[in-house]
Structure formats: C-alpha cells, structure tokens
Amino acid sequence: MPGQPKDDVVRPDSRRAAGELDTVPAVDLATLGETMAAFVRVELPDRYRLTTAGAESNVATGMAQLGCRTQWWSRLGDDELGGFVRDSLAGHGVEVSVDWDADRPTASCVKELGPTGSRMRYYRTRSAASRLDLLDVAPLVGAARLHLTGVTPALSPEDREVVELLFRERRAVGGTSFDVNYRPTLWAHAEHAASVLVPLARMADAIFIGDDEAQALVGSADADVLADALLTRDGQELVIKRGAGEATLVTPGMRVSVPANRADVVDVTGAGDAFAAGYLAASAWGWDPHGRLRLGHFLASRVVAVTGDIGPPVHPAELARVADSVGQAVPQRREGARR
Numbered sequence: 001m002p003g004q005p006k007d008d009v010v011r012p013d014s015r016r017a018a019g020e021l022d023t024v025p026a027v028d029l030a031t032l033g034e035t036m037a038a039f040v041r042v043e044l045p046d047r048y049r050l051t052t053a054g055a056e057s058n059v060a061t062g063m064a065q066l067g068c069r070t071q072w073w074s075r076l077g078d079d080e081l082g083g084f085v086r087d088s089l090a091g092h093g094v095e096v097s098v099d100w101d102a103d104r105p106t107a108s109c110v111k112e113l114g115p116t117g118s119r120m121r122y123y124r125t126r127s128a129a130s131r132l133d134l135l136d137v138a139p140l141v142g143a144a145r146l147h148l149t150g151v152t153p154a155l156s157p158e159d160r161e162v163v164e165l166l167f168r169e170r171r172a173v174g175g176t177s178f179d180v181n182y183r184p185t186l187w188a189h190a191e192h193a194a195s196v197l198v199p200l201a202r203m204a205d206a207i208f209i210g211d212d213e214a215q216a217l218v219g220s221a222d223a224d225v226l227a228d229a230l231l232t233r234d235g236q237e238l239v240i241k242r243g244a245g246e247a248t249l250v251t252p253g254m255r256v257s258v259p260a261n262r263a264d265v266v267d268v269t270g271a272g273d274a275f276a277a278g279y280l281a282a283s284a285w286g287w288d289p290h291g292r293l294r295l296g297h298f299l300a301s302r303v304v305a306v307t308g309d310i311g312p313p314v315h316p317a318e319l320a321r322v323a324d325s326v327g328q329a330v331p332q333r334r335e336g337a338r339r
Contacts, residue, residue, distance in 0.1 A: 001021050020099065027095070028068040028284045030143035031056035032166070034129030035074060035089065036107040036122070036228070037081035040261045040307055051308050052118075053089050053109055055149040055181050058270050062277025064093035065314045067330075068284065071095040071143075075128040075135050077106035079297050082128070099135045101128035112207050113307060118267050118299065122185070124155070133158040138321040141164060145175040147280065148204075150197045154186035160196065167203040174235075178204035179276050182213040190216045206283070208276050223250050223278050239279060239293075241272055247296060258293035260302035270309030274299040282328070291326035298322050 024030055035054025042049050060070035072277030076082030078100040085106060090096050090254045107124035111180055124130070132152070140146055147168065153160035170176050180197050187193040194217040205228055213220035216227045221241060227250045231236055238250040244265075248257040278295035287295065316330075323330050 017049070018038070018165065024071065024139045024143040024286055026069070027071050027143060027145075029060060029063055029145045029147055030071045030073065030140055031048040031060045031147045032073045032132065032137065032140060032162075033149060034107055034127065034155060035072070035076075035085050036109045036127075038109050038111055038309070040111045041113065048110075049083065051310075052085055052311050053111075053269075055083075055179065055273050056147060056149050057089055057094065057281065058273035059147050059179075059277045060094045061089065061092045061310050062274045063281045065299075066196050066281045066295075066319060067316075068281050069095070071097060072139060073097045073135065073137065074133060075099045075101055075104075077104055077128045078102045079106055081108060098180060098230075099128075101131070104128040109264045111307075113267065117270055118307075120269075127155075127158075130156040131158055133161045135162075137162060137166060141169045141173065143175070143218055144283065145177070145280070146170060147276070148180070148200075149179040149181040150193075150200065151181050151183060152187065152198055153200065154183065154193070155311040158249070163200060167200065171203070174205055176204045176206070177206040177276070179208040179272065180210070180213050180217065181272070182210075182217055184216075193217060198229065202232045204278070205235065206239065207231075208239045208241065208272070208279075210241045210272060211243070211245075223248055223255065224248070228254075239276075239296075241275060243268070245269075246274065249293060254289065255318070256289040256293065258290060258297065262299045263301040263304050267306045268304050269308050270303045271300045273309065274311060276326065285331055286327070287328045291323075291327060291328040294326050295322055 034213045037053050038053035039048040052180030057072045063070045071096050076098050082210050086096050104126055107127035110121045112119045148163055153163045154269055172192040182193055191215040205306050214221040235250055240248045242262050246257045246259045275296035278299035279292045282295040319330055
C-alpha cells in the first residue's frame with residue numbers, strides 16, 4: 001500500500017491518533033479525505049468564527065451524532081490549524097487517525113455569507129492532504145464500511161491514485177460508498193471531472209449524486225439515465241439528491257422516493273454530507289429504503305438551518321421519533337448517542 005506515516009513529524013501526544021486506533025473493521029464507517037480549517041464571518045465585520053469544512057469528516061461527524069462509531073483518516077499540517085481540526089473532530093466524537101506533515105500546511109477556507117447564499121474561498125494548494133499517498137491506508141481495506149468522495153481525487157494525481165487503489169482493493173470486501181461531490185472550482189472543466197468521477201462512482205456499492213451534478217457530468221438528472229450510466233452490477237445503490245425536493249433510491253430492481261423535510265434554510269453547505277450520514281447510518285442499522293432516505297433528510301434539514309457544515313447535536317429522543325415514524329428501530333447500543 002502507498003506510503004508510511006512519517007514518524008519524525010508525528011506529535012508525541014497523538015501516536016494513538018496516528019494509526020494505532022482500535023480495529024478498523026469494528027467501526028460503523030471509516031472515511032478518508034481533506035478537512036480544512038474554515039473561517040466564517042460573523043455579525044461584526046472584523047470577526048470570524050473558526051470551524052471545520054470537509055465532506056468526508058462531515059459524514060463521519062453526522063454519523064457520530066447518531067451514536068455511530070466513525071473514523072476519519074487524513075494528513076494535516078503540523079501547525080495550529082491542523083491541531084484545531086484534529087481537536088474539533090475528536091470533540092464531535094469522531095476517531096481521528098492523522099499523519100502530521102512538517103512541510104505542507106493544513107488547508108483553509110473562508111466562507112462569505114450573502115443574501116443569495118454562501119461563497120467559499122479556498123487556500124489548499126500544496127496542502128498536507130494533497131499527498132494522501134504518504135499515508136498508510138492499508139487498514140482501510142478491511143474496514144466494514146468506507147466512504148469516499150469526489151473531492152479527494154480532484155486535489156492531486158496522488159490522491160486520485162489512492163482513491164482508485166482503495167476501490168480496487170475493496171472490490172471483494174464491499175461496503176464502499178462514494179459521493180460524487182463535483183466541485184467545478186477543483187476541475188479544469190466538467191468533461192475532465194466526468195472522466196474521473198463517473199468511473200469511480202461505478203466502482204462503489206452506494207453512490208450519492210445531486211441532480212445538478214448529474215446534469216453537469218452525465219448530461220441528465222433523469223433516474224433512468226443515471227441508473228444506466230452508473231449502476232453496473234447487482235447490489236449497487238444509487239441515491240439521487242434533489243435539494244429541497246425528493247431523494248430517490250434506485251437499484252437494479254427497485255425505486256423509492258421520499259420528499260425532503262421542511263426547513264428554514266440559512267445555508268445549504270454540508271446538507272449533502274448530512275444526508276449521506278443519515279442514509280449510511282440507517283443502512284448500518286439495517287433500516288429499509290424508506291427509513292434510510294428519511295433519516296438522511298432528517299440530518300440534512302438540521303444542517304441547512306445553521307451557518308456551519310455540522311448541525312446541532314441529536315438528542316436520542318429526536319432519533320427515536322424518526323425511527324418510530326418509519327417503523328424502524330435504533331440499535332440498543334446507539335441510544336446513548338454523544339451529545
């Protein structure tokens with residue numbers, strides 16, 4: 001497998017967080033990708049709130065809010081922002097495995113909120129996470145479930161190779177999910193993105209794609225067209241997200257749609273990640289298709305109501321109400337969800 005942790009830059013107090021976690025197969029979900037330190041302007045013009053932004057860690061955090069055991073694997077700069085990212089994710093209940101880089105920085109971004117929505121400015125060139133090939137990802141091959149997104153292969157050729165390698169190595173294991181997460185600013189043009197992201201999506205067991213992404217990469221958001229383009233074998237699941245509209249699950253032999261929850265929208269950033277977190281948690285619990293989509297909408301509706309990528313903590317009673325509404329059960333060991 002590519003790379004090995006660079007022990008000379010591993011902080012002494014983070015040896016356990018740098019690859020000595022408990023057995024990966026025991027976790028409900030493992031993720032791999034870049035998480036940035038995000039600066040969000042608050043009411044005062046000279047004040048910013050520091051938080052985190054990362055598609056994969058958002059999913060891990062969302063599932064942790066539901067009481068799942070999750071891990072996030074990545075590389076961070078050996079700097080103050082890197083320490084903040086690590087501590088913030090750990091504070092949300094996510095187990096963190098990090099390789100610290102003394103030469104490359106932790107990526108950062110600035111979120112600008114306006115009357116028509118939010119705009120992100122990224123500072124991630126030559127970031128530590130653009131060289132995930134230097135991280136020992138061998139343990140992830142045996143994880144029960146692994147979630148990857150289309151952001152990672154856009155960061156560097158080396159990161160793209162890692163994603164491709166993990167999909168190939170896990171072909172017999174299964175349990176992979178892939179959120180297409182097409183970000184136009186990370187690609188030269190849509191055709192290039194499609195040439196990379198579509199083949200990767202076809203390798204996953206569960207595929208998440210937004211209708212806008214589907215239109216840009218496949219040329220259509222029609223469920224039949226997308227199924228023909230992305231589903232290549234029995235057992236695969238395709239989840240089409242339509243923002244404030246319904247979400248549709250398509251398999252080779254089934255189609256189920258569930259409308260989104262009503263919500264007062266403040267900022268939609270992170271909503272897709274929250275939806276994936278709810279869907280994947282429900283999948284891990286054995287919920288039926290309707291329940292999976294409903295729990296996805298539940299988490300997404302909480303994220304769009306805040307300015308950050310992470311929604312408020314989920315109280316066990318709230319989760320129990322969602323479970324009751326779809327005739328499903330929350331596993332006993334989840335009832336003590338982190339708050």
